Amino acid sequence: MAETPIRFGILGCAGIARKLSRAITISPNSILYAIGSRSLDKAKKFAAENGFPPSAKIYDSYEAVLDDPDVDAVYVPLPTSLHVKWAVLAAEKKKHLLLEKPVALNVAEFDLIIEACEANGVQFMDGTMWMHHPRTAKMSEFLADSQRFGQLTTVHSIFTNAGDEDFLKNDIRVKPELDGLGALGDIGWYCIRSILWAVNYELPKTVTALRGAILNEAGVILACGSSLEWEDRKTSTFYCSFLSNLTIDITVIGTKGTLHIHDFVIPHEEETASFTAASKSGFKEFATGWDPLPSQCVVATDIPQDASMVREFSRLVKSIKEGGSKPENKWPSISRKTQLVLDKVKESIEKGFEPVQVGA
Amino acid sequence: MAETPIRFGILGCAGIARKLSRAITISPNSILYAIGSRSLDKAKKFAAENGFPPSAKIYDSYEAVLDDPDVDAVYVPLPTSLHVKWAVLAAEKKKHLLLEKPVALNVAEFDLIIEACEANGVQFMDGTMWMHHPRTAKMSEFLADSQRFGQLTTVHSIFTNAGDEDFLKNDIRVKPELDGLGALGDIGWYCIRSILWAVNYELPKTVTALRGAILNEAGVILACGSSLEWEDRKTSTFYCSFLSNLTIDITVIGTKGTLHIHDFVIPHEEETASFTAASKSGFKEFATGWDPLPSQCVVATDIPQDASMVREFSRLVKSIKEGGSKPENKWPSISRKTQLVLDKVKESIEKGFEPVQVGA
Numbered sequence: 001m002a003e004t005p006i007r008f009g010i011l012g013c014a015g016i017a018r019k020l021s022r023a024i025t026i027s028p029n030s031i032l033y034a035i036g037s038r039s040l041d042k043a044k045k046f047a048a049e050n051g052f053p054p055s056a057k058i059y060d061s062y063e064a065v066l067d068d069p070d071v072d073a074v075y076v077p078l079p080t081s082l083h084v085k086w087a088v089l090a091a092e093k094k095k096h097l098l099l100e101k102p103v104a105l106n107v108a109e110f111d112l113i114i115e116a117c118e119a120n121g122v123q124f125m126d127g128t129m130w131m132h133h134p135r136t137a138k139m140s141e142f143l144a145d146s147q148r149f150g151q152l153t154t155v156h157s158i159f160t161n162a163g164d165e166d167f168l169k170n171d172i173r174v175k176p177e178l179d180g181l182g183a184l185g186d187i188g189w190y191c192i193r194s195i196l197w198a199v200n201y202e203l204p205k206t207v208t209a210l211r212g213a214i215l216n217e218a219g220v221i222l223a224c225g226s227s228l229e230w231e232d233r234k235t236s237t238f239y240c241s242f243l244s245n246l247t248i249d250i251t252v253i254g255t256k257g258t259l260h261i262h263d264f265v266i267p268h269e270e271e272t273a274s275f276t277a278a279s280k281s282g283f284k285e286f287a288t289g290w291d292p293l294p295s296q297c298v299v300a301t302d303i304p305q306d307a308s309m310v311r312e313f314s315r316l317v318k319s320i321k322e323g324g325s326k327p328e329n330k331w332p333s334i335s336r337k338t339q340l341v342l343d344k345v346k347e348s349i350e351k352g353f354e355p356v357q358v359g360a
Numbered sequence: 361m362a363e364t365p366i367r368f369g370i371l372g373c374a375g376i377a378r379k380l381s382r383a384i385t386i387s388p389n390s391i392l393y394a395i396g397s398r399s400l401d402k403a404k405k406f407a408a409e410n411g412f413p414p415s416a417k418i419y420d421s422y423e424a425v426l427d428d429p430d431v432d433a434v435y436v437p438l439p440t441s442l443h444v445k446w447a448v449l450a451a452e453k454k455k456h457l458l459l460e461k462p463v464a465l466n467v468a469e470f471d472l473i474i475e476a477c478e479a480n481g482v483q484f485m486d487g488t489m490w491m492h493h494p495r496t497a498k499m500s501e502f503l504a505d506s507q508r509f510g511q512l513t514t515v516h517s518i519f520t521n522a523g524d525e526d527f528l529k530n531d532i533r534v535k536p537e538l539d540g541l542g543a544l545g546d547i548g549w550y551c552i553r554s555i556l557w558a559v560n561y562e563l564p565k566t567v568t569a570l571r572g573a574i575l576n577e578a579g580v581i582l583a584c585g586s587s588l589e590w591e592d593r594k595t596s597t598f599y600c601s602f603l604s605n606l607t608i609d610i611t612v613i614g615t616k617g618t619l620h621i622h623d624f625v626i627p628h629e630e631e632t633a634s635f636t637a638a639s640k641s642g643f644k645e646f647a648t649g650w651d652p653l654p655s656q657c658v659v660a661t662d663i664p665q666d667a668s669m670v671r672e673f674s675r676l677v678k679s680i681k682e683g684g685s686k687p688e689n690k691w692p693s694i695s696r697k698t699q700l701v702l703d704k705v706k707e708s709i710e711k712g713f714e715p716v717q718v719g720a
Contacts, residue, residue, distance in 0.1 A: 019646045153583070153604040156516060156597075160613055210587040211568055211715060212595035223513070225587070225595065227570040235572035235585065237516075237597050244513040244613045246641035246650075249620075253520055253604045260609075260622065262636075263650065270648045276622075281606035286379045288630045288664065290606075290623065304648065355571060 004322075006314040007033035007072045009057075009065035009095070011086060013046040014077040016100060020127070021050035023306035024075070029314040032056055033072075036065035062086060066093040073098060073317050077127075079178040080185060084109040091116035096123040096317045098310070102185035102342060103335045110339050114332050123320060124332040125313045128193055130265050132312055133305040135273040136197070138297060142259060143198060143252060148279040150256030155198045155236040157191040157251075159265060160223075160244035168242065174220050182221035183242045184345060190248075190265045191238035192341045193334070195228060198252045201334055204228035204236070207341060208355040209348035214243065226345045256280055258294070267305070274298045366432045366674040366681075367393035369417075369425035369455070371446055373406040374437040376460060380487070381410035383666035384435070389674040392416055393432075396425035422446055426453040433677050436460060437487075439538040440545060444469040451476035456483040456677045458670070462545035462702060463695045470699050474692050483680060484692040485673045488553055490625050492672055493665040495633040496557075498657060502619060503558060503612060508639040510616030515558045515596040517551040517611075519625060520583075520604035528602065534580050542581035543602045544705060550608075550625050551598035552705075553698045555588060558612045561694055564588035564596070567701060568715040569708035574603065586705045616640055618654070627665070634658045 008024050008031065010017050024030045032052045036059035037043035043058045059065050065074060066089060073096035076086055083104050090097050097117060103126050104110035117124045130136060143149050163171065172178040173186045181188075196203075206229045213224035223241035248266065252259040260276040267273035278294035303311065319325040341358065348356045368384050368391065370377050384390045392412045396419035397403035403418045419425050425434060426449060433456035436446055443464050450457050457477060463486050464470035477484045490496060503509050523531065532538040533546045541548075556563075566589045573584035583601035608626065612619040620636040627633035638654035663671065679685040701718065708716045 022646055150605070153601065154520075154585075154599055156518065156599070158516065158611065158613070160514075162615060206571060208571055208713075210589075210595060210597065211566060212587070212589040212593055214593055225514075225597065227572070227585070227587070227597075229570075229572040233572055233574055235570060235599070237570065237585065237587075237599070239514055239516070239595070239597070241513065241613075243615065245510070245616050245618045245638065246643075247611070247613050247618045247638070249611060251518065251607070251609060253518070253601075253607050255522060255603065256605050258605045258607045262620065262654070266643055266647050266650065268650045268653055278605065278607070283606075283626055286382055287626050290626065290628045293628055294622070353568075 003029060005029050005031040006317050007031055007070055009034035009036065009068065009071035009074045011036055011062045011065060011074055011076050012078050013037050013042050017075065017077045018050050019306060020075050020077065021052070023304065023310045025051045026303055026307035027310040027314060029318060030310050033070065034059060034065050034068055036060070036062045066090055066095060071095060072321065073313070076100060079172050080105055080181060081178055084112055087113040088116040091120045091122050094120055094122060098125050098127060098313050100127045101189045102181055103339055105180055106343050107336065107340050110336055114336065117327065117332065121320065121327065123313065123316045123327040124335070126331065126335040127309070128190065129306045129309050131197070132309040133267065133273060134301055135267070135275060135299040138299050139259060139261070139275055142257065142277050143254070148257050150254040152199060152234055152252065152254045154234065155195050155250065155252045157194045157238040158247050158249040159187040159190045160239070160241040160247045161187060162245050163242040168222070174216055174222070176218045176220050180220065181342065181346065183240045184221045184224055184342060188224065188238065188240035188345070189338060189342060191240050193338045194250045194264060195236045195238060196334065196337055196341065198250070199230065199234060201337055202230060203337055203358050203360065204341065205231050205358060206355045207344040207348055207358055209345050209353050211353050213349050221349070224345065224349060226348065228341070270301065270304050272298050272300050363389060365389050365391045366677050367391055367430055369394035369396065369428065369431040369434045371396055371422045371425060371434055371436050372438050373397050373402050377435065377437045378410050379666060380435050380437065381412070383664065383670045385411045386663050386667035387670035387674060389678060390670050393430065394419060394425050394428055396420070396422045426450055426455060431455060432681065433458060433673070439532050440465055440541060441538050444472055447473040448476040451480045451482050454480055454482060458485050458487060458673050460487045461549045462541055463699055465540055466703050467696065467700050470696055474696065477687065477692065481680065481687065483673065483676045483687040484695070486691070486695040487669070488550065489666045489669050491557070492669040493627065493633060494661055495627070495635060495659040498659050499619060499621070499635055502617065502637050508617050508637070510614040512559060512594055512612060512614045514594065515555050515610065515612045517554045517598040518607050518609040519547040519550045520599070520601040520607045521547060522605050523602040528582070534576055534582070534602070536578045536580050540580065541702065541706065543600045544581045544584055544702060548584065548598065548600035548705070549698060549702060551600050552701045554610045554624060555596045555598060556694065556697055556701065558610065559590065559594060561697055562590060563697055563718050563720065564701065565591050565718060566715045567704040567708055567718055569705050569713050571713050573709050581709070584705065584709060586708065588701070630661065630664050632658050632660050
C-alpha cells in the first residue's frame with residue numbers, strides 16, 4: 001500500500017518558501033497541497049514556478065489554507081511580527097506547524113504559540129534546517145565522546161552575511177515593525193541554536209551582550225555579539241552581522257578535543273558536508289608541527305537538509321495522525337530556549353551591555 | 361668575504377631555549393656563542409645537547425654572558441618576573457635583546473626595558489615567532505586588499521592548550537611569583553597580538569574581559585576571554601585557556617572577505633602552511649551550497665619560522681653593528697601595545713569584568 005503523504009499548505013510567497021517548496025517535493029513523505037497569498041495572482045505564479053502539482057489549491061488568503069480540511073500541516077514563512085497571530089490560528093485549525101525562525105518576537109509570544117499547539121495536539125517545529133543534516137548527528141557523537149572530546153569548555157559561533165544597500169534599506173529584516181529582531185533574529189538565531197546544541201540544550205546562567213553592537217536608525221540590530229556563561233563555568237561567545245562577508249562557523253572546544261565547522265547552517269555543497277575533529281592535540285618536539293593533526297570527517301547526505309527536516313516533521317505528523325502518537329516535545333522546547341536566550345541578548349543590549357540572568 | 365654571524369648568548373636553560381638554539385643554528389646569519397646558567401653543569405649539558413659548537417662559552421651565571429664582550433645579542437627566556445632585571449641589564453651591557461613573551465609583568469616594567477634599549481642603542485624584539493612566517497605576510501596582503509577583503513569588521517582569536525595535572529600544579533606559568541599572568545600572558549599574548557596584527561596595530565578604545573574567567577587558588581588566570589572595541593566600531597573577542605584541548609585560531613572578517621587559520625602560532629607542518637581566504641561569499645540559488653567557495657592558500661617556508669625570526673633580528677643587529685643603522689622601532693612598539701592590552705584585560709578581570717579604557 002502506498003504511503004499517504006503529508007499535505008502541506010504554505011502561507012505566503014516569501015523567498016524562503018521557494019526553498020521549502022523544493023524540500024517538500026523532494027521529501028518522500030510530503031506533498032505540496034495548497035498555497036495562500038493575499039494576492040491570488042502571486043499565489044498562482046508562485047505555485048507554477050515552484051513545483052506545485054496541477055491539483056494544488058491556490059487561495060487568496062491565509063485563512064482559506066487553514067480552513068481547507070485536507071491540509072495536514074502548514075509552513076509559515078511570514079514576517080516574525082505576524083507569527084503569533086497565524087501560528088496560533090493554524091494550531092486552532094488543527095494544522096501541524098512548521099514555523100520559520102525566529103519563532104516569535106519574544107518568548108511571551110512564543111508561549112502563546114506553544115500553548116495553542118499543545119491544546120490542539122499538533123506538532124510544532126521551527127525551520128532550523130541544519131539540525132536535520134546527518135553531519136549534525138555525527139558532530140553530536142563527537143561532542144558526546146568523553147574519550148575523544150572530554151568535557152565541553154567553550155563554544156564560539158559566527159554567522160555574518162553582508163546585506164547590499166537595498167537589503168540594508170528595504171528588507172523586512174531591518175524594519176522594526178516587521179522583523180524587529182534584525183540580524184540577531186535572522187542569523188544570530190543560528191548562533192544561539194548552535195551553542196545550545198553544543199551544550200546539549202542546557203541554558204546559560206548569564207548572558208552579556210558585547211559592546212560595539214550596531215543598530216540602524218530605526219533601532220534594529222545590524223550587528224551584535226554576546227558572551228554566555230553557565231553555572232559550571234562553561235563559556236561561549238557569538239557574533240552575528242548583516243555588515244560582514246558571509247561566514248558561518250562553530251568552534252567547540254573540550255578538555256580533550258576540538259570541533260571546527262565553517263558552513264554549519266548551509267553546507268558548502270549539498271551532497272556531502274564535512275567538519276574537522278581534533279583529539280588530544282599536541283606539538284611535535286621543538287614544536288615543529290602538530291601531532292596528531294586534526295582530521296576531516298566527511299558525511300554524505302541522501303537528501304538535502306531542508307528535505308530531511310520536512311521528512312522528519314512529516315514523519316512526526318504522520319504518527320500523530322495515523323498512529324495516535326503525541327507531538328514530539330523536543331522541537332518546541334529547543335525553539336523556546338533559543339528564543340529565550342535571544343530575548344536576553346536583546347535585553348542586555350538595551351540595558352547597556354549589562355549581564356542578564358537567564359532563568360527559565 | 362664570508363659574512364660575520366651575530367653571536368648569541370642565552371640566559372638560562374628553559375625548555376623554549378632548546379627550540380631557539382635550533383633556530384639560531386639554522387638561521388644563516390647567527391651562531392650559538394655562549395650560555396649562562398646558575399648551574400654550570402646544567403649549562404654544559406644544555407650546550408652539549410643543543411648544538412652549541414665546541415668553542416662555545418659556558419658560564420655559571422647570567423652576568424658572565426652579559427660581560428662577555430664578544431656576545432652581540434642575548435636571548436632571554438627567563439620567567440616573566442625576571443625580565444625587567446635581566447633585560448635592562450643586558451641593554452646596559454649593549455647586548456641586543458631577543459626577549460620571550462610576555463615581555464614583562466606590565467607595561468610600566470616594559471617601559472623600563474624599552475628605555476634601557478633606547479638609551480643604549482640596542483635592538484629589541486620579542487619572541488613571537490609566527491610574525492616572521494611568510495604566511496603571515498601573505499595573510500596581511502589579503503587583509504589589506506580592499507577589493508577582496510574590504511574593511512575589517514571583526515576578529516576572533518583562540519589559543520587554548522590543555523595542561524596536564526603536573527603542569528597545572530607545578531609549572532612556572534601557574535605560579536604567581538614567577539609568571540603571574542598565567543594563561544593570559546603565556547598564550548593570551550598570541551591572541552592579543554593576532555588581533556592587533558589584524559587591525560594594523562590600532563589600539564582598541566575599550567577592553568572588557570568576559571565573565572567566566574577561571575583562576576587557580578593562587579589567583580593566577582587559567583582561562584579567560586575578552587571583547588575589544590574600537591572607535592570606528594570594529595570589534596574583537598579572544599579566548600585563552602590552559603584547560604582546553606590545543607586550539608589556535610584566528611578568524612578575521614571584513615565587509616567583503618573572510619580569513620580563517622587554525623594553526624597561526626605553530627603551523628601544522630614546518631615546510632608549508634596554509635590559510636583559507638573567502639571573498640564576496642554567497643549562496644547558490646535555493647541556498648544549496650556556496651558560490652564562490654572559500655579557497656585555500658598554501659605558503660612554503662625556506663627556513664622554520666623561529667629561524668626566520670632569528671634571521672630578521674640578526675639582520676637588524678648586523679646593520680646597527682656594521683652599518684650604523686638605528687634600531688627598528690616597530691618591534692618594541694608592537695610588543696608594548698600587546699602588553700598594554702594584556703594589562704587592560706587583567707585589570708578588567710580584577711574590576712569584575714567592567715570595561716576598561718585603553719588610552720596609550
